[in-house]
Amino acid sequence: MPSSPSSSVVEARKALARRLKDLRKDAGLTGEELSVRCGWGASKTSRIQSADRAPSESDIRTWCTACGAEDQIPDLIAAARAVDSMYTEWRQLERNGLRAAQESVTALYERTRLIRVYASRVLPGMVQTREYTAAVLRSIQRDRVGVDDVDEAVQVRMDRQKALLSGRHRFGLLIEEYVLRAAVCDPEAMADQLDRLMSVSARSFVSLGVIPLGAGRSCLPAEDFYMFDDTEVAVELTSGYLRITQPTEIADYDRAFNNLAGMAVHGAKARALILSALDALG
Structure with missing residues (x-):
């Protein structure tokens, strides 16, 4: 997602990151264990959890599957799309x-x-x-x-x-x-x-x-x-x-x-x- 000066966008990104982090914890997984299950590096997990990196829809599916929380996929993807809609570059709009x-x-x-x-x-x-x-x-x-x-x-x-x-x-x-x-x-x-x-x-x-x-x-x-x-x-x-x-x-x-x-x-x-x-x- 493009960066923007709005605290609305920042807070929405953090809220999504917290939900993903809670899913990992509820599954009893460490960040390292989740990374192994997802097939990516631990740094990516850390950046998603800290809201430094916006997860793609594919990332969300992989994360939820690794946590045994496939039922959360539609809701989390909808939340991610809502965050994306807050800021739109003119060339996209x-x-x-x-x-x-x-x-x-x-x-x-x-x-x-x-x-x-x-x-x-x-x-x-x-x-x-x-x-x-x-x-x-x-x-x-x-x-x-x-x-x-x-x-x-x-x-x-x-x-x-x-x-x-x-x-x-x-x-x-x-x-x-x-x-x-x-x-x-x-x-x-x-x-x-x-x-x-x-x-x-x-x-x-x-x-x-x-x-x-x-x-x-x-x-x-x-x-x-x-x-x-x-x-x-x-x-x-x-x-x-x-x-x-x-x-x-x-x-x-x-x-x-x-x-x-x-x-x-x-x-x-x-x-x-x-x-x-x-x-x-x-």
């Missing part, structure tokens, strides 16, 4: 194109009632215009995706946006002022995008905060993250997509969001920053 990547999160958005977003690089997808989305996804496609299905991916996001803005969901959006001024697309398209942001921010179920460039900071800008109710956080890392489900870590992001909200301006002051970015486009 997007290997079949950007449309599939967009579709993979549709159900998560649909079942969430409160979506909170911190955006430090690009505007959140639910407030993007078609032209802005196309520019963002085209840049991604050129950089790391071999399949060119940008038009289809844009349509998936636009369809999801209609459902999200129907009034059945609530949004808390925090945007760095830099994002309002970043030249993601041509000036005319960017002006349309800022007009769109103004319009969406006026809706009763949307709370928009803009963090001014000169704001005093109690915390530094972070990677963009999306909070889905209080059950999951998605973090867009440079290398991949991180799913956080551990309650203590979700609480950390909740505190971070509140800290960032305290640095933001809202209402008329936020709209003034959007208008200032519009004026700068000429």
Whole structure:
């Protein structure tokens, strides 16, 4: 499994390692004896037990068989797959194109009632215009995706946006002022995008905060993250997509969001920053 900075991933790996270690102990085997039965070196057993090495599905089958615990194989493999799903490299997530990547999160958005977003690089997808989305996804496609299905991916996001803005969901959006001024697309398209942001921010179920460039900071800008109710956080890392489900870590992001909200301006002051970015486009 790829390494990641998330304690959720680390703790899940340790929990799986503890379960395998307990199976060995319950079978009355030493690490050396288990290694002999599995047909591999003692160092491999030690690294799996200490969570320094993620066991493959074949390793889990071999381990359980050696311990006489074949009935545990399906559950442990399911646990290992769950750990793997916490962190996904972009090249894996997007290997079949950007449309599939967009579709993979549709159900998560649909079942969430409160979506909170911190955006430090690009505007959140639910407030993007078609032209802005196309520019963002085209840049991604050129950089790391071999399949060119940008038009289809844009349509998936636009369809999801209609459902999200129907009034059945609530949004808390925090945007760095830099994002309002970043030249993601041509000036005319960017002006349309800022007009769109103004319009969406006026809706009763949307709370928009803009963090001014000169704001005093109690915390530094972070990677963009999306909070889905209080059950999951998605973090867009440079290398991949991180799913956080551990309650203590979700609480950390909740505190971070509140800290960032305290640095933001809202209402008329936020709209003034959007208008200032519009004026700068000429």
